Amino acid sequence: xxxxxxSHDRPGVSRRDFLKTTGVGVAGGSLATMLEARQAPAQPRGxxxxxxxxxxxxxxxxxxxxxxxxxxxxxxxxVKVRVDHIPHLELPARMAAEFAAGAGHDIIMNGSSILTRxxxxxxxxxxxxxxxxxxxxxxxxxxxxxxxxxxxxQFGVPMFYILLPMLYRKDLFDANNLKAPDxxxxxxxxxxxxxxxxxxxxxxxxxxxxxxxxxxxxLFSFGGGETDPSGENILIDSKETRETLRFAKALFDEGxxxxxxxWDDASDNRFLASGVGCWIHDAISAYRTTEDxxxxxxxxxxxxxxxxxxxxxRVSTAAANVYMIWKFSKNQQAAKEFLVHFLDNxxxxxIQSRGYNMPYLLGDAQKPMPIIGxxxxxxxxxxxxxxxxxxxHPGPFTTPVQEVVNLFVLPDMFTRVAxxxxxxxxxxxxxxxxxxxxxxYKRA
Amino acid sequence: xxxxxxxxxxxxAAGVAAAVPPTVRPRTRSWWRRSTTRRxxxxxxxxxPAVLYVVLLVGAPFLFSLYLxxxxxxxxxxxxxxxxxxxxxxxxxxxxxxxxLENSIVFTVVAAIFKGxxxxxxxxxxxxxxxxxxxxxxxxVIPFTLPIAISVLNWKWMYDSQFSAINWVLSRAGIIGMYxxxxxxxxxxxxxxxxxxxIAVNVWRTYPFSAIVLLAxxxxxxxxxxxxxxxxxxxxxxRFHHVIVPMIAPILLIGFxxxxxxxxxxxxxxxxxxxxxxxxxxxxxxxLAYQVGIQAGALGRGAAIALFLFPPLFLLMILLLRNxxxxxx
Numbered sequence: 001x002x003x004x005x006x007s008h009d010r011p012g013v014s015r016r017d018f019l020k021t022t023g024v025g026v027a028g029g030s031l032a033t034m035l036e037a038r039q040a041p042a043q044p045r046g047x048x049x050x051x052x053x054x055x056x057x058x059x060x061x062x063x064x065x066x067x068x069x070x071x072x073x074x075x076x077x078x079v080k081v082r083v084d085h086i087p088h089l090e091l092p093a094r095m096a097a098e099f100a101a102g103a104g105h106d107i108i109m110n111g112s113s114i115l116t117r118x119x120x121x122x123x124x125x126x127x128x129x130x131x132x133x134x135x136x137x138x139x140x141x142x143x144x145x146x147x148x149x150x151x152x153x154q155f156g157v158p159m160f161y162i163l164l165p166m167l168y169r170k171d172l173f174d175a176n177n178l179k180a181p182d183x184x185x186x187x188x189x190x191x192x193x194x195x196x197x198x199x200x201x202x203x204x205x206x207x208x209x210x211x212x213x214x215x216x217x218x219l220f221s222f223g224g225g226e227t228d229p230s231g232e233n234i235l236i237d238s239k240e241t242r243e244t245l246r247f248a249k250a251l252f253d254e255g256x257x258x259x260x261x262x263w264d265d266a267s268d269n270r271f272l273a274s275g276v277g278c279w280i281h282d283a284i285s286a287y288r289t290t291e292d293x294x295x296x297x298x299x300x301x302x303x304x305x306x307x308x309x310x311x312x313x314r315v316s317t318a319a320a321n322v323y324m325i326w327k328f329s330k331n332q333q334a335a336k337e338f339l340v341h342f343l344d345n346x347x348x349x350x351i352q353s354r355g356y357n358m359p360y361l362l363g364d365a366q367k368p369m370p371i372i373g374x375x376x377x378x379x380x381x382x383x384x385x386x387x388x389x390x391x392x393h394p395g396p397f398t399t400p401v402q403e404v405v406n407l408f409v410l411p412d413m414f415t416r417v418a419x420x421x422x423x424x425x426x427x428x429x430x431x432x433x434x435x436x437x438x439x440x441y442k443r444a
Numbered sequence: 445x446x447x448x449x450x451x452x453x454x455x456x457a458a459g460v461a462a463a464v465p466p467t468v469r470p471r472t473r474s475w476w477r478r479s480t481t482r483r484x485x486x487x488x489x490x491x492x493p494a495v496l497y498v499v500l501l502v503g504a505p506f507l508f509s510l511y512l513x514x515x516x517x518x519x520x521x522x523x524x525x526x527x528x529x530x531x532x533x534x535x536x537x538x539x540x541x542x543x544x545l546e547n548s549i550v551f552t553v554v555a556a557i558f559k560g561x562x563x564x565x566x567x568x569x570x571x572x573x574x575x576x577x578x579x580x581x582x583x584x585v586i587p588f589t590l591p592i593a594i595s596v597l598n599w600k601w602m603y604d605s606q607f608s609a610i611n612w613v614l615s616r617a618g619i620i621g622m623y624x625x626x627x628x629x630x631x632x633x634x635x636x637x638x639x640x641x642x643i644a645v646n647v648w649r650t651y652p653f654s655a656i657v658l659l660a661x662x663x664x665x666x667x668x669x670x671x672x673x674x675x676x677x678x679x680x681x682x683r684f685h686h687v688i689v690p691m692i693a694p695i696l697l698i699g700f701x702x703x704x705x706x707x708x709x710x711x712x713x714x715x716x717x718x719x720x721x722x723x724x725x726x727x728x729x730x731x732l733a734y735q736v737g738i739q740a741g742a743l744g745r746g747a748a749i750a751l752f753l754f755p756p757l758f759l760l761m762i763l764l765l766r767n768x769x770x771x772x773x
Contacts, residue, residue, distance in 0.1 A: 093738045096519035118741045119520040198624065206633070207721030257624060259605030261722040262633025270606060403740035407540065408721065415723040419635075429539065440534055440745070 044334035045078035051338075052098075053109035053323075054088035057285045057356060064352040073341050079334050088112060095119065098326065106329035107338065109159070112209055112319045113406070114390075114397050116148050116155050123155040124325040124332050126339070130154035133343045137363035141385050144360040146396035147320050156324035157339050160349065160357035163318050163384050164213050166307055167272060167286055168279035171300035172199055181279055184218065184247065184307040190278060191255020199278040201255045202271055204263040204411070205418050211263075211411035212391070213317045214281050219244045219410070220315035220393050221308060226410075227395030234434045235395075236410075237427065243310070245417045245426065252418040261415065273297060283319075284356060284378070305380050306387055314387045318358070320397070358384065400441045409433045512747035519741040531748035540724055541732065541749060548728040548753065551643055552707045558647045559703060563654025570659055588652045596716040599645045603631035603717070632718050635725035642726050645713050650706060657699035661692030693771060697764050704760070708753055729753060 051070070056062045066083045074081040086094060088111035095115060098104030099122055110116070116123065130148065134140050140158070148156035166181050172194055173180065181187035191201040204211035216226070224240035227233060252260070259267075269286040271277040275297045280286060290298040306316040323342070325335045342349070346364045350357050355371035355378055365385040372378040392401040404410065413430040417423055475481055513531055517524035535541045570581055587595060602609050611628060614620045621627040631641040665688055673683045689696070711730035714720060720727030720735070729749055737746015 092519075092741070096738055096741070096743075099520055113739065115520070115741065118518065122520060200624075205722065207719040207724075258633055259630050260633070261635075262603070262605045262630045262638070262718075264600075267605065270604075274606060276606070399741065403736065403742065406735045406739040408719070412721075412723045415721070419723065433538075433540070436534070436538060440742070 044331060044337070047331050047334060048080040048082060049074070049107070049331050049334045049338060050105040051081065051083045051107045051109075052091075052094065052105040053083065053085060053107075054091060054111045054321075055085040056353065057283070058288070058353050061349070061353045061356070065349075069342075069345070069348070069352075070338075073338060077334070077337065079331075079338075081338070102328050104326070106325060106331045106335045108324055108326065110156070110320075110322045110324065112321075113402060114147050114320050114322050115402065116322065116324065117150055117397070117399050118402065119324070120150040120155040122327050124327050124329065124335075125153050125155060126157060126325060126336060127154040129336050129340050129343075130157055133157065133340060134361070137343070137346075137361035138366075139362045140360050141362060141365065141388065143389055143393075146392075147322055147390060148324075149396075156322045157343060158360040159321050159323050159342065160346070160353075160359065161318040161320050161388060161390075162283050162356060163316060163358055163381060163388070164210065164217065164281055164283050165316070165381060165384065166279060166281055166304040167284075167301055168304055169199070169277070169297070169300050170302040172197075172278050180302070181304050181307050184221065184309055187279060187307050188247070188251050188255060191251060194278040195255045195257075199276060200257050201251075201279050202257070202260045202263065202268055202277060203251075203281055204265075204268065205252065205260045205415040206263050207408040207411060208264045209319065210265045210268065210282060211414075212405050212408065213319060215244075215248070215411055215414050216317040216389075216391065216393070217281065217306065217315060218248065218309075220317060220389055221306065221313050222247070223309060223311050223313055225394050226392050226404075227398065227401060229395050231392060231395040231398040231401070232438075234431070234438060236434055237431050242423055242427065245414065245423050248414050249417045249423075261418075272301065284354075284381070287378075288354060288356075302377055303380055305383060315389045315393065316384055316387050317393065318384075318388045318390065320390050321357075355381070358388075398441075400438045403437050403441075404434060407433070407437070409437075509747045509751060512744050513751050515744045517743040517747070519738065519743050524744065527744065531745045532752070534745060535749050535752065540727065543724050544720075544727045544729050544732040544749075545752065547639060547724075547726065548708060548730075550639065551646070551710075551728055552704060554640075555643050555646050555650075555707050556700070556703060558643070559651045559654045562647065562651040563658050566651065566655035567658035567662055570655065571662055585652045585656060587649050592649070592712045593716065595649060596645060596713055599648075600632075600717055603641055605630050605633060632726075633722055635722055638718060638722060638726045642714050642717050645717065646707060646710055649713070650703065653706075654699060654703060657695060657702075658692070661695035662688065664695075665691050694768050697768055701761060701764055705757070708757070 056065075062085060070081040070083055073079075084105065091109065091111060092113050092115060094104075095108055095110075098108065099119060130140075131154075144158040145154070147158050148154045166187065168181050168187075168190070170180075172178075173190060176190075176193050176197070178190045178193060179186050181190055187201070194200070203214045219226075219241060222240050222244040224238055224244055225235035227235055263271075268277070268280040268282045269289040272280050272282070272286050273290040273293045275294060284303070287298075287301060287303065290301055306314040308314045323339055325332055325339070329335055343361065346357075346359055346361060347370050350359065350364070350372075351370045355369075355375070358381070359365045359369070362385075365382070367373055367382050368379075369382050372381045391397045391405050395401075409430060413426050416426045416429065476485075512524070514526060514528060515524035516527050516530075566584060570577070570584070574580075601607065606623060608631065610631070611620065611623070615622055615628070620629065629637055632638050669687060669691070670683060673687050678686065709730055710728075711734055714726050714728055714731050715734065718726045720731045729752060733746045733750035735746075736749060737743050740746075
């Protein structure tokens with residue numbers, strides 16, 4: 001019989017030590033190789049990564065994303081990428097369906113309606129890539145984190161946001177000795193002057209996404225707020241809100257026609273492109289539509305900084321877009337790798353979107369930005385990352401705020417005032433709706 | 445078995461006994477082999493797919509939505525707590541809900557009236573003989589068969605505040621002023637017009653269905669009865685009121701029931717045209733339920749809003765079906 005103790009005394013390596021050493025070596029080597037090659041571990045190879053996102057307003061962007069960007073990344077890693085597109089308004093319903101089924105896409109995009117707080121228990125914690133990408137690209141703009149953060153962890157990555165700047169007809173302004181709409185008061189003066197000359201202005205007094213964004217920009221620039229930074233307390237009942245409502249009523253009476261009550265998100269694009277509108281407050285899709293459909297008007301259409309409120313404050317409420325990974329995804333590693341790759345190549349996306357996608361990462365927000373930095377009329381957009389905000393400002397985009405947004409409570413307050421309801425009655429109604437919605441979530 | 449022939453001729457009795465084989469006995473068949481049982485079994489087998497369909501695709505979702513309405517279910521939480529009638533109470537506290545309820549009733553009643561009138565007129569027209577009748581009959585159902593998103597988007601353009609084809613025609617005819625003038629209607633922007641505008645689209649889309657249902661009824665009325673009424677001196681309205689309507693009442697009632705349910709649950713027209721605006725002027729219960737339940741994620745409250753009209757509808761359905769049953773006898 002062999003003497004075990006003798007074998008222990010022999011110099012060399014035991015089986016356990018051998019396995020330990022080689023295991024660490026192989027793992028370390030693999031990790032080093034993987035990091036060097038920027039490739040996912042072997043596990044995702046041969047798998048399929050499914051992404052659900054909106055249909056971009058720039059169709060060429062989707063073509064690039066589906067057939068080039070994702071394909072090249074997938075080919076490199078041996079991952080088959082399938083991208084599905086649906087209208088952004090249908091994303092919440094689809095997300096609910098996938099949650100209920102516990103199956104669907106690996107990566108899901110939220111556009112405008114950011115549902116991180118609602119679904120965070122079912123989303124993968126991707127704080128690691130949020131932090132690492134932030135460090136790599138100079139940090140995030142301050143308003144980015146609350147979009148994806150719940151209980152100190154990040155359950156998504158903010159990918160891009162869409163700005164709604166002031167688009168105005170410089171020829172009309174110049175011909176009437178009007179100053180560029182650098183403040184809301186100057187914008188109102190311009191509308192008051194130009195409406196009698198057949199060039200009114202327009203902001204949606206209706207139930208659409210732009211109405212939710214535009215009236216918040218006005219309110220926040222007037223010093224108002226929606227919730228406090230905790231997201232628990234409503235700030236709507238303020239003198240700033242009353243002042244904003246009064247201003248909006250005057251703006252409507254003096255500078256708009258009743259058609260704004262029927263507008264959807266694309267109506268103001270057509271309004272500007274038709275040559276009638278003197279200014280609109282809208283995404284640059286309106287600028288691009290005008291470029292494509294009415295070159296004469298486009299030539300004279302300029303983009304201005306977010307107008308300042310009475311106290312000189314400028315806040316631009318933008319439409320947020322966030323990407324998340326389902327916890328049920330069996331391909332989380334590949335999904336994370338893809339999101340990192342997407343963020344690392346943000347500038348390419350910005351080029352493909354013709355300057356539509358704006359960066360959350362400060363490194364990408366450095367001047368000159370692609371497309372908008374090269375276009376003299378669009379260069380002003382590079383100053384927006386400093387003043388951008390989202391629903392709920394100065395608080396986070398919480399679930400009650402989500403319901404307030406979906407029920408168009410704030411645009412309805414402006415619509416009621418424009419339709420001659422006394423401001424105090426409207427405040428009472430609006431606060432009632434806000435309180436009722438917040439109370440339900442508190443009770444829950 | 446022995447045949448006993450009481451008080452008769454023994455020979456005859458013997459002959460009868462000989463005629464009946466002693467081995468023949470009435471069979472005592474098992475209950476599942478009886479013809480009645482087999483008939484029932486066959487009937488139930490034929491019914492089973494329909495019953496299964498109703499139980500699985502109607503009953504189960506209905507019970508599930510009832511469960512949701514009584515819970516604090518959220519789209520993102522698999523666990524829901526029972527909250528009783530809290531969701532219904534919360535809905536009643538909301539001014540938006542009350543407005544949506546009112547709008548739903550107006551929407552359904554007004555649409556039903558117009559669909560009834562237009563459907564009847566169209567059905568009578570289609571009864572007449574004219575060249576190309578079959579093609580016309582096919583064409584009239586196009587609004588009903590077109591994908592709803594496409595047809596409603598066309599209407600969105602027709603109602604556009606700036607490029608409305610309707611306004612263009614009215615303006616050229618001198619009925620309204622030019623674009624920008626106070627008389628230029630903003631179909632989807634003026635609360636007093638917006639609800640009518642969305643009702644008009646609903647009527648346009650579904651009145652061919654009413655017409656087809658009525659047409660089926662009209663063609664089932666025997667011409668002899670109508671001729672007899674004519675001979676008796678009944679004019680068109682009298683014939684319609686006293687002969688046709690009573691004879692096609694079952695079809696009318698079923699059609700009315702279908703139409704009421706379809707209209708009350710019509711989410712698409714309003715959602716695609718106005719999303720319930722301006723200032724909730726066109727908000728109806730299905731739109732509100734979708735916005736609260738799916739978009740905002742409060743599944744329980746959304747289900748409660750959607751189920752609010754179930755009790756009155758159920759009552760209406762019972763009354764109609766009882767009426768139908770009475771007419772059968």
